[in-house]
Amino acid sequence: MADGGGVPAAVGHGVLQPADGCAFGDREWAFTFANYAQALTNPTYATLLWKSLKLAFWVTVWCVILGFPCAYILARMIKGRAREVLFLLVILPFWSNALVRVFSWAIVLRGNGVLDRAVNAISPWEVDLNLMFSDTAMVIGLVHSYLPYVILTTYLSLQAIDDTVIEAARSLGARFPRILWRLILPLAMPGLIAGAVLVFVPVVGSFMEPRLLGGRVGTTYGTLIEDQFVAVFNWPLGAALSFILLAVVLVILAAASPALRKATS
Amino acid sequence: MIRHAFARAYLGLILIFLYAPIVVMAVMSLNASEFYALPFRFSTEWYERLFTNDEILAAAWRSVWIAIVVAVIATCLGTMATLALWRHEFPGKRLLQALLFPPIAVPWLITGTAMLIFFFGVGIGRGTPAVILGHVALALPYVIVTVFARMQSFDRALEEAARSLGAQPLTVARKVILPHAAPGIIAGALFAFAVSFDQFVVSYFLAEPGDSTLPVLIYSAIRKGFTPEINAVSTLIILVSMAVMVLAARYAKFGGTR
Numbered sequence: 001m002a003d004g005g006g007v008p009a010a011v012g013h014g015v016l017q018p019a020d021g022c023a024f025g026d027r028e029w030a031f032t033f034a035n036y037a038q039a040l041t042n043p044t045y046a047t048l049l050w051k052s053l054k055l056a057f058w059v060t061v062w063c064v065i066l067g068f069p070c071a072y073i074l075a076r077m078i079k080g081r082a083r084e085v086l087f088l089l090v091i092l093p094f095w096s097n098a099l100v101r102v103f104s105w106a107i108v109l110r111g112n113g114v115l116d117r118a119v120n121a122i123s124p125w126e127v128d129l130n131l132m133f134s135d136t137a138m139v140i141g142l143v144h145s146y147l148p149y150v151i152l153t154t155y156l157s158l159q160a161i162d163d164t165v166i167e168a169a170r171s172l173g174a175r176f177p178r179i180l181w182r183l184i185l186p187l188a189m190p191g192l193i194a195g196a197v198l199v200f201v202p203v204v205g206s207f208m209e210p211r212l213l214g215g216r217v218g219t220t221y222g223t224l225i226e227d228q229f230v231a232v233f234n235w236p237l238g239a240a241l242s243f244i245l246l247a248v249v250l251v252i253l254a255a256a257s258p259a260l261r262k263a264t265s
Numbered sequence: 266m267i268r269h270a271f272a273r274a275y276l277g278l279i280l281i282f283l284y285a286p287i288v289v290m291a292v293m294s295l296n297a298s299e300f301y302a303l304p305f306r307f308s309t310e311w312y313e314r315l316f317t318n319d320e321i322l323a324a325a326w327r328s329v330w331i332a333i334v335v336a337v338i339a340t341c342l343g344t345m346a347t348l349a350l351w352r353h354e355f356p357g358k359r360l361l362q363a364l365l366f367p368p369i370a371v372p373w374l375i376t377g378t379a380m381l382i383f384f385f386g387v388g389i390g391r392g393t394p395a396v397i398l399g400h401v402a403l404a405l406p407y408v409i410v411t412v413f414a415r416m417q418s419f420d421r422a423l424e425e426a427a428r429s430l431g432a433q434p435l436t437v438a439r440k441v442i443l444p445h446a447a448p449g450i451i452a453g454a455l456f457a458f459a460v461s462f463d464q465f466v467v468s469y470f471l472a473e474p475g476d477s478t479l480p481v482l483i484y485s486a487i488r489k490g491f492t493p494e495i496n497a498v499s500t501l502i503i504l505v506s507m508a509v510m511v512l513a514a515r516y517a518k519f520g521g522t523r
Contacts, residue, residue: 070279073272086276088514093283095510097463099480100499103487104286107293107301107496114289114301144283198370205372208465212487222374229378229470239382242375253370 035240045224045241049248052221055135055210056203059142063199064192066143067150071191072184074151075158087155094148102209105141106132109213133215141213142203150195157191158184193259201249221245287503294496301493311497321482321498328462328479331393335400335461340454342401343408344446350409351416365406373466376403381470395471396478400461407460408453411517415449448516455513463506 039045074087093101108114110132119129131137161184169179207222214220225245228238293301297308315321349355350362377399384395419442427437443450465480472481479502486495 066279066282069275073276077269077272078276086280088511089280090283091514092507092510093287095459095463096287096503096506097465097480097499099465099484100290100502101287103483103491103495103499104290106487106491108286108289114293144286147279147283201370202372205374207374208484222372225374225378229381235382238378242378246371246375249370249372249375 035236036244038237039240039244045221048219048221048224049244052204052206053248055138055142055206055220056200058139059146059203060196060200062139062143063147063150064196067147067195068154068188068192071151071154071158071188075155076161090151091148093144094152098145099208101145102141102212105137105144106212109137109140132213133217135214135217137213138210138218141209142206145209146199146203149198150192153195153198154188154191157188161187190259193256197253197256197259200252204249205245290496291500291503294493294500296493299493311493314494315497315501318494321479321494324477324479324482325498327393327476331397331400331478332458332461334397335404336454336458338397339401339404339408339457340450343405343453343457344412344450346405347409347412347416348442348446351413365409377467377470380467384471391471392473392476396468399467399471400464403464403467404457404460407456411453411456412446412449414517415446415452419445452513452517455509455516459506459509459513462509463502 070090074083074090078086110116110130113132115131116127116129119127131140166179166183169183174182205222205225207220207226210218210220211223211226212218221241225238225241228234228241292305294311295307295309297306297310350358380395380399380402381391384390384398389395389398423441423445424437427441428434432440463480464478465484468478469481469484472478477485479498483495483499483502486492
């Protein structure tokens with residue numbers, strides 16, 4: 001609501017500024033689509049957007065795979081005080097500084113770092129485990145950052161399931177896998193989808209995590225936009241790239257909005 | 266029973282995944298070796314260095330007071346907005362409520378760059394005022410959602426009763442509505458503080474170089490190379506924000522009990 005002025009400003013900036021890229025100088029404003037043309041036709045940019053979408057896809061998949069059982073256990077197998085405490089413990093990291101948590105993974109994952117040493121201490125043969133500056137490191141760091149979203153939304157929809165429905169299924173002879181597949185999973189779907197969207201959307205635009213954990217392989221659409229604003233100072237191109245990213249995000253949000261509405265009602 | 270043991274083990278693994286790196290970072294901030302060498306030797310050297318590093322101290326102080334200012338502004342505006350949304354029907358109300366959520370859903374990268382261009386466009390430019398305005402915009406939805414959730418449990422008969430006993434509207438607000446909303450308002454203020462204190466992306470685009478907040482300073486320090494000093498300051502940040510959130514959770518009671 002309050003930053004409503006910001007986004008239209010980005011659209012305007014992408015269209016209105018001279019294509020040779022000076023940030024708000026004394027120059028006359030001129031209308032041009034050149035920035036969008038450049039942003040849409042450059043094959044490198046398209047590759048990076050595709051790479052960011054793939055990264056977001058895998059992070060989302062891992063968050064759902066890891067998060068659903070966790071939410072299920074919290075919502076339906078643990079009761080009372082223990083649940084309150086565990087729930088808070090799961091949600092707490094999500095409210096702590098994202099940058100600092102990514103940095104902590106850098107210490108764990110780097111070559112000759114903590115993970116490397118721990119594995120080599122147990123393993124009978126020498127393992128060279130340097131995950132730092134790889135796609136794996138980026139996925140691990142991002143899953144760590146966004147997992148609590150999926151757990152939270154899925155937990156809420158799992159908690160709303162009426163116990164008597166499951167009792168009924170059980171008394172009619174359904175076994176657990178069948179109850180899970182035919183009853184619990186469909187009822188939890190709105191929460192799962194809401195969580196998946198809340199992970200996917202920010203990860204497509206992530207730049208700090210790929211930068212710190214991906215190193216040279218960590219160039220994404222997000223770091224490309226970051227560079228336009230802090231390194232190359234081509235704001236109009238940066239605004240056009242941002243707006244293309246926003247359009248992609250809005251399409252995804254619109255596609256998921258029926259499920260989102262169900263999950264929040 | 267086997268299923269419960271398995272469930273507990275799984276939760277344990279998830280908690281290890283979530284907390285292990287943070288614990289490792291905290292432990293390494295107390296290790297004497299600059300290159301994180303083991304065996305571990307206890308030392309508070311990095312914390313001592315931290316408290317003589319003027320650049321980090323200035324940024325930390327700036328982060329804290331910006332977060333306090335943001336919490337005050339966002340809580341006042343957010344509480345008033347919530348009461349308006351909660352009490353009154355007016356044209357455009359649904360649209361306003363719907364517009365509260367995109368700031369949460371749009372990637373911060375886009376919000377940050379859009380705000381940067383916007384603030385240059387209107388002449389505010391980069392710097393602390395821009396950072397504060399940006400953080401308030403980010404924190405507002407969280408305050409409104411938290412206070413609104415609290416007001417859902419308010420019994421309107423109480424207001425009727427107070428008014429029929431002759432209380433003026435302001436007295437009703439002060440003695441009946443605000444006391445009920447108080448836990449929500451406190452939780453909202455703590456959320457707003459946390460949003461601002463932990464905010465990196467938007468601060469990164471809006472802060473003036475040399476006048477940055479703590480997370481922005483840490484980001485540029487990490488890109489130059491890791492030092493245990495960064496571990497030390499990061500450990501302190503995590504402790505502060507987790508303490509704030511534990512407090513907020515006590516007031517907001519999210520998660521709920523059944």
